[in-house]
Amino acid sequence: MKALILAGGFGTRLRPISCTRPKLLFPIANKPILDLTLRRLAESGVTEVILAVSFMADALERAFGKSKHRIRLHYSRDSLPDSSSAALGTGGAIKQAENLLRTEECFFALNGDILSEANYLKILQHHREKGRMATIALQRVEDPSRYGVVKLSKEGLIEEFVEKPTKDAPSNLVNAGIYVFNSEIFEYIQPGKACSIEREVFPKISKERKLLGHEISSLWIDVGKPVDYIKANRIWIARQVEASRFPLKGTDVEKNASIQQPVCIDENVGIGKNSEIGPNVSIGRGCLIGADVRIQGSIIFPSVEIRDQTTITGTIIGEGVKIGEKVTIGKGCLIGDRVTIRDGVRLVNNVKVCPYREVSSNASRGQCVI
Numbered sequence: 001m002k003a004l005i006l007a008g009g010f011g012t013r014l015r016p017i018s019c020t021r022p023k024l025l026f027p028i029a030n031k032p033i034l035d036l037t038l039r040r041l042a043e044s045g046v047t048e049v050i051l052a053v054s055f056m057a058d059a060l061e062r063a064f065g066k067s068k069h070r071i072r073l074h075y076s077r078d079s080l081p082d083s084s085s086a087a088l089g090t091g092g093a094i095k096q097a098e099n100l101l102r103t104e105e106c107f108f109a110l111n112g113d114i115l116s117e118a119n120y121l122k123i124l125q126h127h128r129e130k131g132r133m134a135t136i137a138l139q140r141v142e143d144p145s146r147y148g149v150v151k152l153s154k155e156g157l158i159e160e161f162v163e164k165p166t167k168d169a170p171s172n173l174v175n176a177g178i179y180v181f182n183s184e185i186f187e188y189i190q191p192g193k194a195c196s197i198e199r200e201v202f203p204k205i206s207k208e209r210k211l212l213g214h215e216i217s218s219l220w221i222d223v224g225k226p227v228d229y230i231k232a233n234r235i236w237i238a239r240q241v242e243a244s245r246f247p248l249k250g251t252d253v254e255k256n257a258s259i260q261q262p263v264c265i266d267e268n269v270g271i272g273k274n275s276e277i278g279p280n281v282s283i284g285r286g287c288l289i290g291a292d293v294r295i296q297g298s299i300i301f302p303s304v305e306i307r308d309q310t311t312i313t314g315t316i317i318g319e320g321v322k323i324g325e326k327v328t329i330g331k332g333c334l335i336g337d338r339v340t341i342r343d344g345v346r347l348v349n350n351v352k353v354c355p356y357r358e359v360s361s362n363a364s365r366g367q368c369v370i
């Protein structure tokens, strides 16, 4: 069985962290999201995966190479005839991979930015039993307005597909970004043109009664927004507490530092005396944390340095960031890769700092340091 993973989006909602890293390389409990997806696909018997890449394609290819978890990896790059590289949209990217998938009776297609424990084999079984052209996994959510929402018939066919309804959503069952397609799907997408599968193909095939829905009820989080990314990390590390037992290779936690689980700490991390880490914190490889530091509900990417008496809450800190002494960073801040934050600075309430900037004065309430 083959699977295609959509991996080429710009991840604009996660900027500025996504300015220097594709979303699928964002760590969850210190492992790239893509790693977690490939592992689950391997467990479901998938042996070949096509990564439909575009934005920062080279970074993905460098990180994952030719195989992972015994899955052979292929890279299909978005390209339009009149430009060397351009985003094809979700449908265009699927069409671009046609040569690699056409031979399959059916294949999985997944949005790469979903943390899910959906049972892929059950979705496939449903697809085969019902014998239609496409099956979408559906998730029940409280607020469907930011998703593709469906109306399901008694036989399980999708009768209506509305992408991001502004009002009167037909149900609270939404597109979970996990599909099984027969190769006939390629006939619905024009080659060499940008196309959204959600907006251009699904409404059409639902009218033709070829689109099935299959409700899943497992863990499912779309990590497209910072708050959901932090939530996904929190839930995942709570399941991995085992993995954060000490001593990890090269990791050195001072005896009187306190670790409040769930916390996920990678290798070669140093944590100074009296520091309090957790709950709901992940700390990437090679981070150096000083004394009397407090970190809660945050994701710290690799190689970050945090000096003494600094407090970090509800924040994402990009790779290689240097944070001085007595700094406060709180509530929804996003700090881009390799930023330097000087001693005593206070950044609170959704401040964003672009990569490589140096910050020496306070900022708050959604300010953007560019």
Ligand code: GTP
Binding pocket: 006, 007, 008, 009, 010, 011, 012, 013, 014, 023, 052, 053, 054, 078, 087, 088, 089, 090, 093, 110, 111, 112, 113, 224
């Ligand atoms: P935002 O810009 O924040 O909306 O994020 P995004 O660009 O990732 O878009 P979205 O979350 O809607 O994308 C869903 C999935 O499709 C993600 O895994 C994306 O990487 C992928 N994707 C979106 N657009 C494209 C595209 O044009 N080409 C390819 N190859 N993949 C895409």
